[in-house]
Amino acid sequence: MKPAIILVRPQLSENIGTAARAMLNNDLTDLRLVAPKPDWLSDRAIAAASGADRVVLGAKVFDTVAAAVADLQRVWATTARNRFMVKPVDTPRTAAAAMRALAADGQHFGVMFGPERTGLENDDIVHADTVVTVPLNPDYSSLNLAQCVLLVAYEWYQTAGPELPERHMTKGAEPPASKEKLQTFFDHLERELDECGFLRIADKRPVMVRNIRNLFQRAHLTGQEVQTLHGIVHELVTYRHRKGRQE
Amino acid sequence: MKPAIILVRPQLSENIGTAARAMLNNDLTDLRLVAPKPDWLSDRAIAAASGADRVVLGAKVFDTVAAAVADLQRVWATTARNRFMVKPVDTPRTAAAAMRALAADGQHFGVMFGPERTGLENDDIVHADTVVTVPLNPDYSSLNLAQCVLLVAYEWYQTAGPELPERHMTKGAEPPASKEKLQTFFDHLERELDECGFLRIADKRPVMVRNIRNLFQRAHLTGQEVQTLHGIVHELVTYRHRKGRQE
Numbered sequence: 001m002k003p004a005i006i007l008v009r010p011q012l013s014e015n016i017g018t019a020a021r022a023m024l025n026n027d028l029t030d031l032r033l034v035a036p037k038p039d040w041l042s043d044r045a046i047a048a049a050s051g052a053d054r055v056v057l058g059a060k061v062f063d064t065v066a067a068a069v070a071d072l073q074r075v076w077a078t079t080a081r082n083r084f085m086v087k088p089v090d091t092p093r094t095a096a097a098a099m100r101a102l103a104a105d106g107q108h109f110g111v112m113f114g115p116e117r118t119g120l121e122n123d124d125i126v127h128a129d130t131v132v133t134v135p136l137n138p139d140y141s142s143l144n145l146a147q148c149v150l151l152v153a154y155e156w157y158q159t160a161g162p163e164l165p166e167r168h169m170t171k172g173a174e175p176p177a178s179k180e181k182l183q184t185f186f187d188h189l190e191r192e193l194d195e196c197g198f199l200r201i202a203d204k205r206p207v208m209v210r211n212i213r214n215l216f217q218r219a220h221l222t223g224q225e226v227q228t229l230h231g232i233v234h235e236l237v238t239y240r241h242r243k244g245r246q247e
Numbered sequence: 248m249k250p251a252i253i254l255v256r257p258q259l260s261e262n263i264g265t266a267a268r269a270m271l272n273n274d275l276t277d278l279r280l281v282a283p284k285p286d287w288l289s290d291r292a293i294a295a296a297s298g299a300d301r302v303v304l305g306a307k308v309f310d311t312v313a314a315a316v317a318d319l320q321r322v323w324a325t326t327a328r329n330r331f332m333v334k335p336v337d338t339p340r341t342a343a344a345a346m347r348a349l350a351a352d353g354q355h356f357g358v359m360f361g362p363e364r365t366g367l368e369n370d371d372i373v374h375a376d377t378v379v380t381v382p383l384n385p386d387y388s389s390l391n392l393a394q395c396v397l398l399v400a401y402e403w404y405q406t407a408g409p410e411l412p413e414r415h416m417t418k419g420a421e422p423p424a425s426k427e428k429l430q431t432f433f434d435h436l437e438r439e440l441d442e443c444g445f446l447r448i449a450d451k452r453p454v455m456v457r458n459i460r461n462l463f464q465r466a467h468l469t470g471q472e473v474q475t476l477h478g479i480v481h482e483l484v485t486y487r488h489r490k491g492r493q494e
Binding site for chain 1: 274319
């Protein structure tokens with residue numbers, strides 16, 4: 001049980017292709033089109049699908065929204081703005097959690113998306129139980145069709161996986177060093193490693209340098225720790241020189 | 248404190264525009280470009296930005312990744328696949344949670360995105376502390392540049408808002424009715440309401456029908472409840488008829 005994606009009166013066949021791509025990215029394949037343009041199944045739709053063409057080719061076409069949702073038990077309608085209808089409102093994330101519960105219960109469900117410029121009409125939305133609105137910057141909230149499909153499908157797919165691992169951060173009293181300070185240390189260290197011959201095998205040098213840099217990047221060094229490392233390298237080098245003079 | 252978005256060697260200027268759009272959707276404006284094509288600031292970039300042109304026009308251009316991240320204290324690198332480097336890996340969601348903690352601590356941070364076809368090279372990734380990979384269908388995980396920016400920026404923005412409200416679902420023993428059954432009831436009810444004159448004012452009919460349908464859609468009716476409603480309408484109508492005959 002996975003959500004059907006219902007594109008209502010899509011205007012551009014490319015957008016059917018890019019929406020199909022966003023669906024397959026999230027393992028969805030039930031694409032339904034309501035009253036698309038007669039030439040919707042164009043080369044442009046297939047090209048835009050870019051490998052997700054089986055989703056486009058498998059799309060079911062309906063004359064009306066009512067027909068497209070007839071077999072579904074729960075329907076969401078995406079809207080960018082408040083339509084002043086008395087409907088519950090979900091975010092993509094709360095909708096995804098609700099969908100997962102429906103799927104576990106063996107129910108059929110789907111999400112409707114409106115035409116590119118105008119969005120769903122109120123007479124489309126009336127076929128839905130619930131509205132879904134993406135929380136975005138209120139001063140710039142327009143998404144293209146495929147991006148809206150992507151966010152809804154992505155939130156669905158995220159509920160499918162195992163619990164997201166917690167990232168554990170180590171954090172000392174000192175703030176982390178800037179990348180500039182770290183680069184200055186890499187320059188210092190690599191200059192000395194070239195000098196002493198540690199990096200003498202030209203073939204291996206790039207990989208060795210990368211591994212050394214990765215090791216220090218991973219350590220989330222503080223500014224003070226970078227200073228300490230400068231000091232360590234300096235002392236190792238001058239000890240070698242001092243020792244050289246003694247011999 | 249918000250994440251900088253760093254596009255490394257972007258190939259198509261349209262993608263700079265659509266990435267800018269995805270940024271502004273999520274209230275981000277610090278766009279950095281590393282070694283873009285000489286003609287990157289094209290009409291196509293501005294047209295693709297579609298209202299987010301101030302983000303494109305404000306982009307800072309750098310010759311190297313090192314220069315682009317010099318002032319940052321924490322850098323994520325987006326990759327679609329395992330690079331066999333010893334780096335911690337975040338999802339966009341765990342990265343967003345970590346970024347929110349850094350922002351609260353007054354730190355500067357950003358996320359790097361690679362060229363459209365090839366992604367970041369290992370020598371770019373070495374400038375990052377952490378890798379971020381979007382959990383997607385492993386059989387079809389390619390995202391375009393703007394979509395990848397969108398998902399990372401969207402997850403950041405979602406951490407900014409208030410706690411997502413829990414959706415409370417009522418659920419009886421019976422499964423919800425299919426939309427087809429509900430439509431059959433609407434047809435029945437509206438036929439009778441036309442007949443009895445309830446919907447006689449033609450101007451108001453569409454809004455009244457819509458309000459009535461919304462009311463029943465919102466109720467998450469079971470199949471049994473729809474049958475009950477059919478019975479209620481039938482009885483009301485035949486009572487009127489029966490009463491009419493008696494008078």
